[in-house]
Amino acid sequence: MLHIEQRGREMVMEKFQESMYKLIVETSTKLPKDVRRAIAKAKLRENAGTRAAMSLATIVQNIQMADENVSPICQDTGLPTFKIKVPVGVNQIEMKEAIRRAIAQATKDGKLRPNSVDSLTGENSGDNLGIGLPVMKFEQWEKDYIDVRLILKGGGCENKNIQYSLPCELEGLGRAGRDLDGIRKCILHAVYQAQGQGCSAGFIGVGIGGDRSAGYDLAKEQLFRPVDDVNPNEDLRKLEEYIMEAANKLGIGTMGFGGETTLLGCKIGVMHRIPASFFVSVAYNCWAFRRLGVIIDPHTGDIQEWLYQEGENVDFKQEETEMTSEAREVVLEAPITEEQIRSLKVGDVVRINGMIYTGRDAIHKHLMDHDAPVDLNGQIIYHCGPVMLKDENGKWHVKAAGPTTSIREEPYQGEIMKKFGIRAVIGKGGMGAKTLAALKEHGGVYLNAIGGAAQYYAECIQSVEGVDFLEFGIPEAMWHLRVKDFTAVVTMDSHGNSLHEDIEKSSLEKLAQFKERVF
Numbered sequence: 336m337l338h339i340e341q342r343g344r345e346m347v348m349e350k351f352q353e354s355m356y357k358l359i360v361e362t363s364t365k366l367p368k369d370v371r372r373a374i375a376k377a378k379l380r381e382n383a384g385t386r387a388a389m390s391l392a393t394i395v396q397n398i399q400m401a402d403e404n405v406s407p408i409c410q411d412t413g414l415p416t417f418k419i420k421v422p423v424g425v426n427q428i429e430m431k432e433a434i435r436r437a438i439a440q441a442t443k444d445g446k447l448r449p450n451s452v453d454s455l456t457g458e459n460s461g462d463n464l465g466i467g468l469p470v471m472k473f474e475q476w477e478k479d480y481i482d483v484r485l486i487l488k489g490g491g492c493e494n495k496n497i498q499y500s501l502p503c504e505l506e507g508l509g510r511a512g513r514d515l516d517g518i519r520k521c522i523l524h525a526v527y528q529a530q531g532q533g534c535s536a537g538f539i540g541v542g543i544g545g546d547r548s549a550g551y552d553l554a555k556e557q558l559f560r561p562v563d564d565v566n567p568n569e570d571l572r573k574l575e576e577y578i579m580e581a582a583n584k585l586g587i588g589t590m591g592f593g594g595e596t597t598l599l600g601c602k603i604g605v606m607h608r609i610p611a612s613f614f615v616s617v618a619y620n621c622w623a624f625r626r627l628g629v630i631i632d633p634h635t636g637d638i639q640e641w642l643y644q645e646g647e648n649v650d651f652k653q654e655e656t657e658m659t660s661e662a663r664e665v666v667l668e669a670p671i672t673e674e675q676i677r678s679l680k681v682g683d684v685v686r687i688n689g690m691i692y693t694g695r696d697a698i699h700k701h702l703m704d705h706d707a708p709v710d711l712n713g714q715i716i717y718h719c720g721p722v723m724l725k726d727e728n729g730k731w732h733v734k735a736a737g738p739t740t741s742i743r744e745e746p747y748q749g750e751i752m753k754k755f756g757i758r759a760v761i762g763k764g765g766m767g768a769k770t771l772a773a774l775k776e777h778g779g780v781y782l783n784a785i786g787g788a789a790q791y792y793a794e795c796i797q798s799v800e801g802v803d804f805l806e807f808g809i810p811e812a813m814w815h816l817r818v819k820d821f822t823a824v825v826t827m828d829s830h831g832n833s834l835h836e837d838i839e840k841s842s843l844e845k846l847a848q849f850k851e852r853v854f
């Protein structure tokens with residue numbers, strides 16, 4: 336009897352594992368309906384031919400490609416966080432194990448990038464498991480079904496989360512006090528400081544109150560609310576509406592290229608605090624807002640219902656995908672000469688053919704005091720940590736390959752370009768003053784690709800010609816990629832111009848319009 340019961344439980348857990356696998360794959364590859372609608376609305380607002388319109392065209396094409404290929408929307412499949420509500424009596428230990436197995440399987444199948452790194456040694460576990468990862472938060476409830484929600488939040492937008500301790504002084508906005516108006520200022524500032532680095536246009540979850548950790552938890556909890564719900568707290572409903580309107584006047588736009596839409600959603604929650612502390616915590620999520628949920632039958636482990644499925648679905652299939660822009664278009668193929676680079680100006684659209692080499696955090700640090708494994712003279716470095724799969728013949732295939740946030744390489748980039756003769760770097764979000772000066776001195780350009788458009792760029796990659804530093808892990812290795820028609824925009828040129836610097840300046844001026852008390 337006991338034996339039969341145990342066998343029955345094992346079968347339920349196998350089914351539960353299968354259900355979790357489906358949830359993971361669906362979350363990584365298909366944006367939820369509410370997010371699609373927000374993106375479709377943003378696209379309508381942009382004027383044809385602008386950089387923002389072109390970027391949004393790439394984004395919707397990418398969403399559609401991810402649907403069709405059942406492949407990750409963005410190569411950074413994030414830090415998986417599960418929120419699970421269970422009836423009393425359900426075995427949480429077994430559920431955790433099943434989720435861990437499902438995560439490892441989805442990684443093996445190229446639906447998740449191996450993203451779990453030992454914080455001390457830098458070693459990638461290879462299967463997305465690790466100390467504390469994936470994050471699983473259980474709660475019991477009186478209902479008779481299991482509710483599992485999953486968010487895959489990438490690193491670039493996570494790095495733009497911000498926490499304010501009121502009262503404080505904010506650039507452009509002045510004093511933020513311990514009241515609703517002070518909160519308003521913090522939230523606007525949070526959107527401003529993210530610029531394009533978290534792959535705007537973004538969604539924000541805000542947590543008011545708590546301590547530092549509970550505040551961030553509350554902020555992230557807001558990201559599980561449907562984009563189009565209405566806050567039941569009247570003050571917060573008004574604040575959410577106000578923020579949506581005001582933030583979209585900052586002119587940061589898609590990818591920080593300027594434009595009409597900077598924020599796609601704003602959800603605010605509140606909890607009590609202790610007298611001495613007043614935190615406003617903001618969780619920033621990129622446009623590639625991957626969160627879904629399922630209802631599970633605890634007796635079978637089967638999915639009974641998918642969540643976030645209300646309302647109209649936008650499949651972007653009918654979209655006109657022609658990405659025409661008013662910009663000058665230039666074809667580049669490495670090795671690139673200094674003369675070619677000097678002829679490029681901010682705003683030019685570049686189509687790259689031939690070889691590019693990936694390099695991100697580990698490689699930049701390494702190259703500071705080591706030789707490069709290949710001759711990088713005149714070459715192009717791509718800030719990218721792709722999702723790769725090896726076939727049975729040992730051949731590598733690119734499953735997703737969008738850009739990563741370049742600013743992390745700011746301490747190294749200029750020096751490395753000069754040391755090796757690199758002429759161009761591709762990334763997203765832009766770089767700072769040090770790199771801009773090096774581009775001018777040495778003759779280099781910074782090319783901005785569309786963050787999150789991992790399927791779109793994977794399709795530009797014709798072959799993987801080699802790999803170095805695989806010991807750094809798949810995302811950090813140097814992949815030698817042959818590309819065709821890889822499109823990016825010059826946003827920093829060799830004449831001292833930076834679109835990022837310009838947008839930061841103009842958005843700060845716009846932010847200052849919101850200095851006066853509103854609430």
Ligand SMILES: O=C(O)C[C@H](O)C(=O)O
Pocket residue numbers: 410411489490491492532533534719720738739740741786
């Ligand atoms: O790690 C990555 O591939 C990208 C990251 O999510 C980023 O936005 O920089």
Ligand code: SF4
Pocket residue numbers: 409410411412413488489490491492532533534621622623737738739740786787788
């Ligand atoms: S690259 Fe952009 S879209 Fe992808 S996870 Fe990072 S912030 Fe999000």
